[in-house]
Amino acid sequence: MVYADKTLTCKDCGATFVFTQGEQEFYASKGLMNEPSRCPDCRRARRAAQNGSSYSNSGPREMxxxxxxxxxxxxxxxxxxxxxxxxxxxxxxxxxxxxxxxxxxx
Known part of the structure; x- marks a missing residue:
């Protein structure tokens, strides 16, 4: 399949970003069917927030x-x-x- 760069809009910040041909090929190689809905900056921020707070709600583990x-x-x-x-x-x-x-x- 031939891919071409696409301009998408981030659902978090509303900024436009380019979903490149290379990124589309990568997504296809991993079997990912949906286009990204967030720009790279918002994806990075979301990932950092998720990784940093994985145990923050539950507090330290009781031993x-x-x-x-x-x-x-x-x-x-x-x-x-x-x-x-x-x-x-x-x-x-x-x-x-x-x-x-x-x-x-x-």
Whole structure:
């Protein structure tokens, strides 16, 4: 398909911007069907705002101290254990995952 530069209008700031032939080819190669609705500056600002505030609404994550069911060391985990499943420190958890995956031929 042959592409030609298009002039589009940003839905955030109302400025016009060019959706270049190269950008259109890139979008097509990634399977993207819709044209960009924001200018590059507004896209950049939106992306920065999303990346900078991904955890700002929820605050810091609460951590819980537990005793590792494998080695007995104290570990901090981001969930409150319910007691019905074993809880491991990060080293033992990694070993458990590796031993499980090696048993399946991975």
């Amino acid at each position: 819980y101290e537990v005793t590792c069911d494998s080695c007995g060391r104290v570990a901090r985990v981001p969930f409150q254990p319910k007691g019905n499943r074993p809880v491991y420190c990060s080293d033992c958890y990694r070993q458990q995952r590796e031993s499980r995956s090696s048993g399946y031929g991975y």
